[in-house]
Amino acid sequence: MSAASSAGYPESGAPRTTYAGERVVRETKPAYKTTEMIAYVAAVIATLIASAVVGDDDGGTDRFAADQAWLYVTLLTIGYMISRGLAKSGIRGQGDDTRG
Template structure:
């Protein structure tokens, strides 16, 4: 038993071609085109510069040691990855067959 299909539609019901005027792009921009990346890079640079510039206190103890700065950089990276993940979570990929 075979199902009949109309022109342009395979048996699964998904069209082989797109409708006129339909966008084939994804919802979100690539990561390098977003302000999120610019803010992330600027924040990482600012944290590392602040760690290098902040000096010792009166007792000679470093007030912003490198290990604390790298912890902040790691937290910034985690936040950036979460924000990109949330931005991409609603985006449909090119191979998404949600119109079935």
Template sequence: MSAATPAGYPESGAPRSTYTAERPATRETVKETKPSYKTTELMAYVAAVVAVLVASAVVGDGASGVDRFPADRAWLYITLLTIGYMVSRGLAKCGAGQGDDRRA
């Protein structure tokens, strides 16, 4: 059997500081990332998509009559850009809650 402290809590348990009212009464808020429409990631993504579409429309048939930048390749590049944008937003959201919530 373990000895009890003057407050009546066992000494082998958690430290007394966890039982006392030393914690702040306010709840800490987690800082969230910016909304996606306020980031430069979105602006860069939209600019890249527009550039791919314009390049696909402007680059026409070559001297041999073959389209050098067909629409299917342009849409593939847009799909890859979209995947990259989604991954970058996911990484931004993933690390959002790790600011002040870790204590030593």
């Protein structure tokens, strides 16, 4: 028989306590519920609208071409993906639970 430690766990093997009633607390919200998602969508829409609204100058050249706007949208997307990755980097997934 193994002796129990002060926390109620046996010295070896799986813990004897059950975790049935515990609530799993997440550190971050889902992406669609965050302010950075709202800011990202607003920035993408504003970039595309600005590209459509800004017209030709007197010389007939487009001052904010569509390819430049889509480059900015791509950069915004990369920044958003990095920010979400950093926000979730310290979170254990549901499959990582090693309890009993």
